Amino acid sequence: MLPESTATSRERSNGDDPGALMGACPLPLTEYQEIVLAHGSGGKLSQQLIQQVLLPQFRNEFLDVQHDGAVFSEAGTRFAFSTDSFVVSPIFFPGGDIGKLAVHGTVNDLAMCGARPLYLSAGFILEEGLPMRDFWAVVLSMREAAAASGVALVTGDTKVVDRGKADKIFINTSGIDVIPAGVNIHPGRAQPGDKVIVSGEIAVHGIAIMSVREGLEFETEIASDTAALNGLVHTVLAAATDIHVLRDPTRGGITSALSEIAQRARVGIYLEEANIPLGEEVKGACEILGLDPLYVANEGKLLAIVSADDLAPVLAAMRAHPLGEKAMVIGSVTDDHPGLVCMKTRIGGIRIVDMLSGEQLPRIC
Amino acid sequence: MLPESTATSRERSNGDDPGALMGACPLPLTEYQEIVLAHGSGGKLSQQLIQQVLLPQFRNEFLDVQHDGAVFSEAGTRFAFSTDSFVVSPIFFPGGDIGKLAVHGTVNDLAMCGARPLYLSAGFILEEGLPMRDFWAVVLSMREAAAASGVALVTGDTKVVDRGKADKIFINTSGIDVIPAGVNIHPGRAQPGDKVIVSGEIAVHGIAIMSVREGLEFETEIASDTAALNGLVHTVLAAATDIHVLRDPTRGGITSALSEIAQRARVGIYLEEANIPLGEEVKGACEILGLDPLYVANEGKLLAIVSADDLAPVLAAMRAHPLGEKAMVIGSVTDDHPGLVCMKTRIGGIRIVDMLSGEQLPRIC
Numbered sequence: 001m002l003p004e005s006t007a008t009s010r011e012r013s014n015g016d017d018p019g020a021l022m023g024a025c026p027l028p029l030t031e032y033q034e035i036v037l038a039h040g041s042g043g044k045l046s047q048q049l050i051q052q053v054l055l056p057q058f059r060n061e062f063l064d065v066q067h068d069g070a071v072f073s074e075a076g077t078r079f080a081f082s083t084d085s086f087v088v089s090p091i092f093f094p095g096g097d098i099g100k101l102a103v104h105g106t107v108n109d110l111a112m113c114g115a116r117p118l119y120l121s122a123g124f125i126l127e128e129g130l131p132m133r134d135f136w137a138v139v140l141s142m143r144e145a146a147a148a149s150g151v152a153l154v155t156g157d158t159k160v161v162d163r164g165k166a167d168k169i170f171i172n173t174s175g176i177d178v179i180p181a182g183v184n185i186h187p188g189r190a191q192p193g194d195k196v197i198v199s200g201e202i203a204v205h206g207i208a209i210m211s212v213r214e215g216l217e218f219e220t221e222i223a224s225d226t227a228a229l230n231g232l233v234h235t236v237l238a239a240a241t242d243i244h245v246l247r248d249p250t251r252g253g254i255t256s257a258l259s260e261i262a263q264r265a266r267v268g269i270y271l272e273e274a275n276i277p278l279g280e281e282v283k284g285a286c287e288i289l290g291l292d293p294l295y296v297a298n299e300g301k302l303l304a305i306v307s308a309d310d311l312a313p314v315l316a317a318m319r320a321h322p323l324g325e326k327a328m329v330i331g332s333v334t335d336d337h338p339g340l341v342c343m344k345t346r347i348g349g350i351r352i353v354d355m356l357s358g359e360q361l362p363r364i365c
Numbered sequence: 366m367l368p369e370s371t372a373t374s375r376e377r378s379n380g381d382d383p384g385a386l387m388g389a390c391p392l393p394l395t396e397y398q399e400i401v402l403a404h405g406s407g408g409k410l411s412q413q414l415i416q417q418v419l420l421p422q423f424r425n426e427f428l429d430v431q432h433d434g435a436v437f438s439e440a441g442t443r444f445a446f447s448t449d450s451f452v453v454s455p456i457f458f459p460g461g462d463i464g465k466l467a468v469h470g471t472v473n474d475l476a477m478c479g480a481r482p483l484y485l486s487a488g489f490i491l492e493e494g495l496p497m498r499d500f501w502a503v504v505l506s507m508r509e510a511a512a513a514s515g516v517a518l519v520t521g522d523t524k525v526v527d528r529g530k531a532d533k534i535f536i537n538t539s540g541i542d543v544i545p546a547g548v549n550i551h552p553g554r555a556q557p558g559d560k561v562i563v564s565g566e567i568a569v570h571g572i573a574i575m576s577v578r579e580g581l582e583f584e585t586e587i588a589s590d591t592a593a594l595n596g597l598v599h600t601v602l603a604a605a606t607d608i609h610v611l612r613d614p615t616r617g618g619i620t621s622a623l624s625e626i627a628q629r630a631r632v633g634i635y636l637e638e639a640n641i642p643l644g645e646e647v648k649g650a651c652e653i654l655g656l657d658p659l660y661v662a663n664e665g666k667l668l669a670i671v672s673a674d675d676l677a678p679v680l681a682a683m684r685a686h687p688l689g690e691k692a693m694v695i696g697s698v699t700d701d702h703p704g705l706v707c708m709k710t711r712i713g714g715i716r717i718v719d720m721l722s723g724e725q726l727p728r729i730c
Binding site: 032033034035036037038039040041046049050053054057058060062069070072074075076077079081082083084085086087089118119121122123124125126127128129130131132133135136139140142143146152153154155156157158159160161162164165166167170172174176178362363 | 397398399400402403404406411414415418419422423425427434437440441442444447448449452454483484486487488489490491492494495496497498500501508511517518519520522523524526529530531535537539543728
């Protein structure tokens with residue numbers, strides 16, 4: 001045992017760390033000397049990686065907002081710019097595929113800045129041996145999704161890596177949109193008294209993917225909710241006087257998204273579990289799989305944080321839109337316990353719902 | 366033998382191709398039923414994949430230019446938008462690493478539109494188990510490269526895939542730049558009488574990578590030429606009255622880039638082999654490895670196609686810039702044999718230099 005434990009302690013001491021030459025890495029190497037799956041979870045470790053490793057290196061006025069996209073002004077116009085990579089497995093699943101997800105994902109990130117979508121790029125990383133018909137099916141799906149969202153795919157790139165060095169196909173989409181004058185939506189604007197709306201039933205995408213992976217069968221197939229939300233956002237913006245925050249709760253689910261907002265705006269968020277819309281089959285699947293739906297990814301839902309005055313018109317507008325029929329008010333913003341999300345459970349208790357720690361569902365998007 | 370050959374012919378007939386349901390794939394599936402490495406080469410198969418599979422699906426005024434970036438106008442200003450994914454192996458190599466390459470690559474694609482760099486996004490796909498210190502080194506390198514190029518990294522995304530499903534780290538960078546008024550650079554503008562300039566010695570990046578992979582040792586280490594070319598482009602633009610074409614000859618080397626330009630502008634290009642700058646060690650390495658330097662990737666060189674009047678001032682300006690000291694006039698644009706690149710060889714013959722077919726150097730960038 002001794003030689004082994006000596007090696008381990010030497011390894012952990014970082015005494016001979018070549019990285020020391022260029023400044024020490026701010027993540028404690030003793031805890032995470034390697035990237036783990038949870039670094040991509042959208043939860044605590046993702047946040048740590050971004051806030052401790054990435055943000056300090058590239059600190060600028062755009063990144064600091066920690067929005068779904070960067071907002072910049074040029075020629076008197078405000079633009080939103082966003083990027084997202086997609087590594088979902090399997091690449092085809094009930095309700096969608098990686099191509100559709102890639103288009104919707106970036107369109108939605110931009111829509112969460114209140115922007116109207118303009119241009120999208122697509123960067124493909126293909127694994128040698130990918131069946132050409134699969135690639136073709138993904139391309140057709142992207143075309144359809146782009147057309148339906150009203151966005152033009154204007155530039156692209158294709159790389160191929162040797163067999164076994166990627167998994168079929170990874171897609172990056174980046175996008176640019178124009179933000180209309182008067183719209184000022186970002187996570188820092190949540191304030192006490194605001195209400196939290198979710199546009200429909202949660203946890204559908206994550207459970208659709210997990211059902212395929214685990215071979216679960218239900219009476220009716222659970223299909224991903226992947227959808228472009230820019231139409232719904234347009235409707236909401238038209239109904240409201242001043243939307244404070246929009247966020248699509250993808251990886252890490254609604255609680256990770258709300259935790260980020262609570263931290264960013266230094267407010268508390270109070271949820272009512274009984275009001276959170278959750279389908280019976282998704283609920284059942286979560287129980288079977290041991291997953292908490294609050295942490296499961298959505299790909300066609302949004303959270304809106306609005307003033308009490310905007311609540312009624314926004315909720316009505318959402319419910320009149322096909323993607324918001326089941327919209328519900330699920331909570332409110334408070335000045336208690338800033339930075340935390342608390343939830344009144346169905347049985348009446350109150351608990352803190354923290355960010356996702358660890359990784360429930362790797363490669364969900 | 367019989368059963369096997371029957372299976373093969375059935376497989377090739379595509380009679381039971383599910384893809385047929387959604388429209389037949391325009392690439393002959395009988396030849397390439399699967400993605401092969403050459404689809405990522407930057408040569409003939411890459412072009413086929415882009416022109417036959419991707420472009421027809423997303424046909425629009427931006428993509429049709431087949432430029433390094435898409436050019437669009439908004440609020441009276443022209444913007445360039447470009448994307449590139451990086452999958453180079455190894456991720457650290459003499460003269461650079463995947464992070465530096467990712468920043469330079471997109472800065473250069475935008476610079477080839479004559480744009481001044483503004484904003485960059487970074488999308489990381491990390492393999493579980495990547496040493497944190499390697500990720501850290503890549504991030505620091507990106508910071509340095511972004512600062513040196515004068516571009517701000519404003520938005521990002523991080524995904525993690527399970528061990529064995531990617532290769533350490535893949536990076537996508539996308540970027541947005543503003544094109545100054547009066548600048549109109551694109552491949553379609555090459556015209557008979559124009560001269561072709563290369564900014565320095567070719568094939569350096571590809572040979573630097575291959576030397577590491579093959580364990581070749583030379584008297585002095587061959588280091589990648591990776592560099593941000595926007596400074597050099599700025600100098601060139603200031604010296605010229607009207608630059609016609611700029612192109613950074615990365616994957617597929619200078620001949621694949623020139624072939625694309627010849628095809629796009631429907632002109633011939635005539636090269637003088639004796640004038641093409643090629644370092645002695647790179648030349649030697651190409652001979653050892655059996656590679657044609659005309660097809661080997663560059664990451665810090667540009668091709669400029671300019672009118673005869675602009676030739677002298679542009680060449681002088683380039684040679685006065687550290688990245689263009691060894692610039693040479695290597696050929697001219699003709700109205701003979703439109704669409705083809707011909708070369709007068711050192712021994713006096715004339716041969717057609719076609720696009721790269723197959724893949725010389727996979728995962729070079």
